Amino acid sequence: YYYAEKVRKAKYDLDEDEVSQYFPLENVRKGIFEMANRLYGITFVEIPDAPKYDPEVTVYDVLDSEGKHVAVFMTDYFTRPSKRQGAWMSEFKGSYIDDKGIAHRPIIYNVCNFSHPTADAPALLSIDNVATMFHEFGHGLHGMLSRAKYKSQAGTNTDRDFVELPSQIHEHWAMEPELLKSFARHYKTGETIPDDLIAKLQAASTHNQGFTTTELAGAALLDLKWGQLTNTDSIDVESFEREVASQLNMPAEVQYRYRSPYFKHVFGSDEYSCGYYTYLWAEVLDTDGFELFKEKGIFDPETARSFRENVLEMGGSEDPMELFIKFRGRKPTPDALLRNRGLIESKELNVNTLEHK
Ligand SMILES: [Zn+2]
Numbered sequence: 632y633y634y635a636e637k638v639r640k641a642k643y644d645l646d647e648d649e650v651s652q653y654f655p656l657e658n659v660r661k662g663i664f665e666m667a668n669r670l671y672g673i674t675f676v677e678i679p680d681a682p683k684y685d686p687e688v689t690v691y692d693v694l695d696s697e698g699k700h701v702a703v704f705m706t707d708y709f710t711r712p713s714k715r716q717g718a719w720m721s722e723f724k725g726s727y728i729d730d731k732g733i734a735h736r737p738i739i740y741n742v743c744n745f746s747h748p749t750a751d752a753p754a755l756l757s758i759d760n761v762a763t764m765f766h767e768f769g770h771g772l773h774g775m776l777s778r779a780k781y782k783s784q785a786g787t788n789t790d791r792d793f794v795e796l797p798s799q800i801h802e803h804w805a806m807e808p809e810l811l812k813s814f815a816r817h818y819k820t821g822e823t824i825p826d827d828l829i830a831k832l833q834a835a836s837t838h839n840q841g842f843t844t845t846e847l848a849g850a851a852l853l854d855l856k857w858g859q860l861t862n863t864d865s866i867d868v869e870s871f872e873r874e875v876a877s878q879l880n881m882p883a884e885v886q887y888r889y890r891s892p893y894f895k896h897v898f899g900s901d902e903y904s905c906g907y908y909t910y911l912w913a914e915v916l917d918t919d920g921f922e923l924f925k926e927k928g929i930f931d932p933e934t935a936r937s938f939r940e941n942v943l944e945m946g947g948s949e950d951p952m953e954l955f956i957k958f959r960g961r962k963p964t965p966d967a968l969l970r971n972r973g974l975i976e977s978k979e980l981n982v983n984t985l986e987h988k
Pocket residue numbers: 766770795798
């Protein structure tokens with residue numbers, strides 16, 4: 632980690648403070664709303680006098696292209712002493728269609744922990760914060776646009792290894808120059824983010840991905856190995872980890888990302904037992920899905936309609952693989968993930984599809 636950071640500095644020379652000056656929170660908010668408008672035709676109209684649980688919350692009426700009500704969306708972006716760490720999406724009211732066929736629309740919210748504006752600057756987001764905002768908004772769209780009949784299948788009520796597809800795929804738009812240039816403006820001068828800074832950001836995104844990907848795969852596989860044990864009575868944790876590392880041919884240079892005693896995903900609760908793989912798997916889906924947008928145009932109406940109808944609106948009403956195939960036209964392959972992480976160069980270098988593995 633020490634040397635990786637040195638290499639990153641030497642090769643990419645990214646000044647985080649310089650970058651964040653182009654990302655005042657209100658600009659990024661415009662960015663997510665513009666993305667949703669251009670993809671799905673929805674608009675966000677603030678309801679200033681709506682009831683809210685904290686004065687820092689902003690409430691929006693979400694309308695479709697004909698001005699019809701789609702959802703209520705609430706944002707709660709700043710830290711407060713009473714707020715837990717992290718960022719998340721949830722709902723105050725789920726959507727469903729009642730037995731008379733009437734659609735009940737949802738109330739969805741996003742919570743983050745960004746720093747407040749200061750006396751002389753607005754709230755400036757780091758590049759990770761920007762990704763977080765697009766990520767949680769992607770979950771938000773899953774909830775807002777749901778057309779599932781049952782609450783239990785609406786929006787993010789899907790399989791855990793599918794639920795990060797809508798969130799992660801929308802992170803890609805944040806780094807697309809076409810959208811980036813419309814919202815990333817310097818908070819003092821109003822200058823649009825320069826091309827050379829965009830190029831640097833894009834180049835830095837593949838830094839050290841060989842190591843990181845191996846580390847993630849190692850953690851996911853260790854988690855699955857723990858889950859396959861039927862008897863843990865006299866298990867020695869360290870030797871079990873060593874044994875798994877040797878079965879996996881884990882390179883000596885890559886240590887486990889988490890040692891088992893503090894690997895929360897495995898032992899923290901049942902929710903993520905054998906579920907650490909879901910992050911990488913969702914990335915297979917989101918990078919593969921986003922390549923379709925890259926091929927057709929990132930705001931191509933037909934591709935956006937297909938993603939909306941086959942993924943966002945369906946929630947967990949159908950098998951996730953069926954939904955993905957309806958959108959993508961085929962099963963996912965890991966090629967796009969490898970390209971996105973800079974691990975293979977071009978489309979000619981195909982690895983086997985998952986189907987064959
Ligand atoms: Zn998420």
